[in-house]
Amino acid sequence: MNKPTLYKTVDATRISISELMQPSHSNFNGKIHGGYILNLMDQIAFACASKHSENYCVTAAVDTVNFRKPIEIGELVTMKASINYVGGTSMVVGIRVESQNIRTGEVKHSNSSYFTMVAKDSDGKSIKVPGLILKSDVQVKRFLKAIKRIESKKTRQIEFEGKEFSRENYMNVLSEHNVKLEID
Template sequence: MSIQYKSAKASRVSISELMLPSHSNFSGKIHGGYILSLLDQIAFTCASKHSRAYCVTASVDTVDFLNPIEVGELVTMRASINYVGRTSMVVGIRVEAENIQTGAVKHCNSSYITMVARDDDGKGIEVDGLLLENLTQIKRFLKALKRMEMKQTRTKEFDHKDFVPETYMNVLAKYKVKVVS
């Protein structure tokens, strides 16, 4: 069977929601957990649209909270597929908040969530390939590869049975930590 390819535009999704007092935390800003819930929903929608299948969250690779979101602001999330593997997809999401009285828009969050397509039995299924149609999409794909590579390197360095913490004491000495055994 030949590989089918889709453009990022074909599965791009956008949602907007007015932030209510019920979404706020104790300091009066919108609770990060609420934003995380919306991020997961839009990542699911985008990945499912690309794969035409049920998708599950495999990992939340990056969530950078850049600016607080206020009650009364209109939050818009834009999601697109940045990377595809055999059964997985990395969904890039940009979050902006708009003051609906002034029209001022601020970038509040960037996130990268890995989703995996599943069949009715819960087994991974192959997803369509991704057409890279411009420089931005090429960069997004390559950045996703780099994040995965860095994660594998970190795992290999720290999660093996022969790990020796003494090797890193000079690194730890630069931080506000005290090692006690």
């Protein structure tokens, strides 16, 4: 059995796929269905994470899906994925989706997202993943941004799922929004 790689560069597991958008991928408004794009994003996240970890991976979380611009039927969609962060058994895969009008050549940034993937062994147990070699300031920023998103999520969980939570502490925040409380 080969010894697993201890560290890999971001470029070593970067993946790109392209697909022409068909009428069967559209929603009732004639645009490409967001669920179809999410499915493709999940596939490229799996491929990127599996390539990095050299193991089967599962999706643990999808964070910050930004639908920036609609994708039209007949456009060529290209997805680019790279590992932005690694933990012990998990990886954050950053995905950028671009769509290109084939006739005009115009390229637009359509979607972005971050998928947290976990490496699994043949018994379904989480396993250690290789570390990440960062070779540019962009890669360092992506890694640090992932850490900040993870920390923010933990802070929200503690704040809102803890025993100390009381809505009375948030009444001033609630009053600034379009909400009406009718709690018995």
